[in-house]
Amino acid sequence: MRNSLEIRNLSVERSNREIIKDLSLSLTEGNLVHLKGANGSGKTTFLRALAGLINPSQGGIFWNESNISENIFFQSILNYVSHNLGLADELTALENLSFLRSISRKTPNKTVEASLDIMNLKNFQDCRIALLSAGQKQRASLAQLLMFNCPLWLLDEPFNSLDAESCGVVESLIDDHMSNGGIAIVASHQKFQSSTAQHVVEL
């Protein structure tokens, strides 16, 4: 069966304000969505709802026809990289990612060291996150994408703070994911290159 993500009439409220209103979207393997919108338009809220962190006020999100709110294994097929990065400042890049790999219920893919190497962080893997530059922190966070074999990627501003070379690495990661039959939703202010046709959703 082909993997599919279906968003049916999704509405999300935050503090009695409707951020997402009646949004529907249907995606299958190899579909890439570029999520655009002004600051505060709800891109992060939408991604957090897709990740199951926020309950929708109306509608639902279905992975392979099963509602994600009733699917306890949904998080194991999901790679979500938030704009907060999700790395503890006091730990090194290697410690942060090794910790994540050892507790995660997701299917493992590349080793932590190999993932950091691909993200050009091999020489900085033993540096505490607090001492890394913004771009290096972003790359360390994105290394999570390589560590797990997840069919669904939700990326919140993955190109933030990255130089042109690193942007190219991330774009090629997204391309590889798409050519392997993955689904990706990328919230980004900037245009990015991809060999996969992008569905653009403006919030």
Add this chain to the structure above:
Amino acid sequence: MSTDTTTWNTLFILVRRDVLKTWRESADLLYPIMFFVLVTILFPFALSPEILVLKSFAGGLLWIATLLAMSISLENLFKTDYSTGALEVIVLSGVPLLLVGLAKAIANWVLSGLPIIILAIPLALSLGIDAFSLSILLLSLTLGSATISLIGTAIGALSVGLRSSGMLVIVLALPFYIPLLIFGAVATSNSQAGVIPEAELYFLAGLLALAVTLTPWATASAIRTRLS
């Protein structure tokens, strides 16, 4: 690997991470311990240098200092993990949140409860507590501090994402600590009178069993609610 082994292993990994993180942020580690030592040292200056007077107050004093010092340590339990997004990443890793809550409490006890219990030995002796009462004090502090960590973790999770949550956590947690304070202090004072405080110690052990059973669920539920 069996499920049990995986669960214990995951719990160990979660505890080790929190311990390492706090160990490297030395201020978070030192403030509660310094507070405990300073309060205990300053008390004789305000009350009386007479050993008989100090001895009669020692149990209660050490218990109050423990409660307040451990309450200070609760403020930062979830703070940095929330602000860096690490808590979200942990939740999305699929690890049971029960284990996350339990691990936070164990790490909090290792980093604040355990040092306080160890430091209580010289401080209690300097306040004139005898060997038998000291053993009862240490036993009551061990049972009580573990319960404080468990309850405090659940209340700390309720304040995830709130600004200036430190005082709120202390105010919410202190009423739950009152039974611990009463039975802990009474256990020590009874032992100083030569009575073996079995009932008080059983009560403290019962509260610990209750806290181990219930608070990880409360912490898990609070984390889920506060993140959404």
